Amino acid sequence: NDAVAIALAQSVERIHDLSVGGAEPELLSTFIFALEKFLIYFFVSLLIGAIWSMMISYLYTILNLNTVPWIEIGFFILTSYIPYILSEAVGCSGILSILICGLLMRNYAFFSLSPFGNVTIDFLTEC
Numbered sequence: 001n002d003a004v005a006i007a008l009a010q011s012v013e014r015i016h017d018l019s020v021g022g023a024e025p026e027l028l029s030t031f032i033f034a035l036e037k038f039l040i041y042f043f044v045s046l047l048i049g050a051i052w053s054m055m056i057s058y059l060y061t062i063l064n065l066n067t068v069p070w071i072e073i074g075f076f077i078l079t080s081y082i083p084y085i086l087s088e089a090v091g092c093s094g095i096l097s098i099l100i101c102g103l104l105m106r107n108y109a110f111f112s113l114s115p116f117g118n119v120t121i122d123f124l125t126e127c
Contacts, residue, residue: 006093007038045093049100052083057108066114073120076113080105 011034056079065072083101084094113121 004038006041006091007034010034010037041092042096044090045087045096046100048087048090048092049083049097050104052079052086052097053101053104053109056080057105057112060109060112066117069114069116069120072113072117073124076105076109076117076121077124 011030014033015030060076065075080101081098083097087094087097110118110121
């Protein structure tokens, strides 16, 4: 939804720029432009979320953050938010990136947490 909105906004802006310049925008070229932008935003956002979550999941397997559970939980929450910031910085869909990151971190990084971290993250995400 977010990637569609970005692609549509750029398509409307392109139509407006062509209309102001005196050129008649073609429907097919505008549709192809919108589809191309959507696919680029979708896959770049997906890649940012997936790559980041895999990096963090690997980092959790090699780091021993179990000794201080509050640092472990804080690090988990903060690192989950970073794909949103990265995607928004490059002009892509932050919502899609954070969604993919959350899904993958739940399957991979979550099980590297301590038992206390598992229960706390479960409680925080269900609220």
